[in-house]
């Protein structure tokens with residue numbers, strides 16, 4: 001039996017399994033990869049996942065359930081960043097899905113691809129073959145757009161997308177105020193140009209979450225050639241020389257050895273993937289030596305290039321105008337919301353993280369939108385606590401393309417130890433300026449009719465954040481994440497890129513990465529559609545390779 005590079009696990013292997021392709025991590029991308037590959041009856045596929053399968057969890061299906069899952073910590077890895085120097089030393093909670101479906105099962109359902117230019121920038125950065133024209137067919141393949149016919153949209157893919165089924169008084173006012181500022185009402189945020197305002201697009205089918213576990217994996221799970229193995233933590237990859245031959249996995253009855261005859265595909269997400277690579281001896285040699293891990297391949301870029309969207313919430317106390325705060329705090333309000341959702345899958349419970357959207361240019365001279373505003377019809381200080389007691393809504397000012405870069409490193413060679421996450425928010429002067437201008441811009445929006453007539457008071461940042469310095473100080477104290485970490489095993493042609501544009505890990509054979517970590521640059525909006533596209537593309541590459549392509 002082949003051996004790994006280092007006999008670091010003292011326990012003995014309880015069982016050995018073999019398959020053709022081993023997919024590690026059943027998240028947004030992993031479910032797509034496993035489902036697509038298993039369409040070929042002749043390919044044996046095994047999909048390994050740390051979390052449980054939760055096929056019938058109602059809070060995953062109900063869009064508003066994302067807030068409940070967040071607050072409960074159910075299906076969450078419960079990661080936190082280190083104390084962030086740019087945020088006055090605050091550590092930020094980074095939820096990550098630990099369930100079949102991964103973060104796509106617990107996310108806010110905002111379904112936006114970003115700008116076509118984002119992918120042209122990927123190609124320019126060295127991800128050859130990932131320009132917008134190259135990736136468009138894969139965006140189309142994974143989706144069905146349940147809206148009016150629109151250029152570049154998919155019509156028969158598994159993931160369904162539609163405009164929000166509920167647009168509140170506040171959301172309408174938000175959109176109309178943006179139009180009053182000169183923005184167009186965007187017909188399709190996933191069309192060729194996305195600047196402007198409109199109701200949010202969400203990955204929903206008939207008002208229920210439409211995600212890769214449900215739409216790709218569920219229909220595939222009875223296939224004889226697909227093994228879905230939840231409740232199994234990946235310890236490290238196994239190699240014969242530099243050829244990846246499988247993974248060592250902690251199963252319910254002890255260590256399991258999973259061998260892959262053809263390829264291993266790492267889909268453990270922007271935190272799990274670099275962690276597993278490093279635990280397996282692929283990473284910065286000096287860092288691995290520090291951890292006592294023998295170096296299989298010195299790859300300085302593993303865990304670097306971490307990017308995330310940072311946000312500042314503009315919270316408003318409003319006149320009564322049907323906000324979720326009012327319903328939440330009314331005697332029968334929760335029942336009313338539940339009844340409405342049960343009746344026709346509409347109303348506030350049909351909404352995830354946002355009801356309306358605006359892509360705006362806030363920095364002087366910006367050639368394309370640099371700030372995304374996400375409107376929600378309630379106020380919270382954080383999602384850990386419920387809506388505030390007074391009527392209110394908020395919109396978040398989210399950076400489209402931050403310059404700051406963070407890192408993931410190991411805390412210890414123990415696979416159960418959480419890695420060290422340094423997001424480095426607001427490290428780059430551009431990001432600081434963007435947030436200050438983003439807040440000022442949001443205030444101009446809030447001062448426009450019809451929004452202005454609904455707003456009684458700006459709660460955060462509030463009147464004490466008046467000058468640029470005060471606004472920045474507030475953002476450091478109060479800003480947070482949009483939950484989009486990516487880029488930690490980026491693809492590219494330069495030496496620092498750990499993965500090549502065919503998603504192959506450099507320096508070893510038969511190992512690919514397919515998840516948010518391969519993104520060279522963060523897209524301008526919420527990133528899950530891009531992750532699903534990567535999953536589709538990875539499956540096509542693997543099938544092509546199997547055919548000798």
Ligand SMILES: Cc1cc2nc3c(=O)[nH]c(=O)nc-3n(C[C@H](O)[C@H](O)[C@H](O)COP(=O)(O)OP(=O)(O)OC[C@H]3O[C@@H](n4cnc5c(N)ncnc54)[C@H](O)[C@@H]3O)c2cc1C
Nearest residue numbers: 025027028029050102103108109110234269272516526528
């Ligand atoms: C709270 C929240 C809200 C979000 N809102 C939105 C949104 O509205 N719109 C949007 O586009 N994006 C959103 N995102 C981001 C988006 O969901 C993620 O970027 C995307 O799902 C990442 O996909 P992935 O396949 O790279 O990783 P994941 O989906 O995280 O999958 C990785 C999988 O690997 C498994 N795994 C990791 N390590 C191991 C291990 N050692 N052993 C076994 N299994 C392992 C994990 O359990 C997980 O299932 C949100 C994310 C969160 C957390």
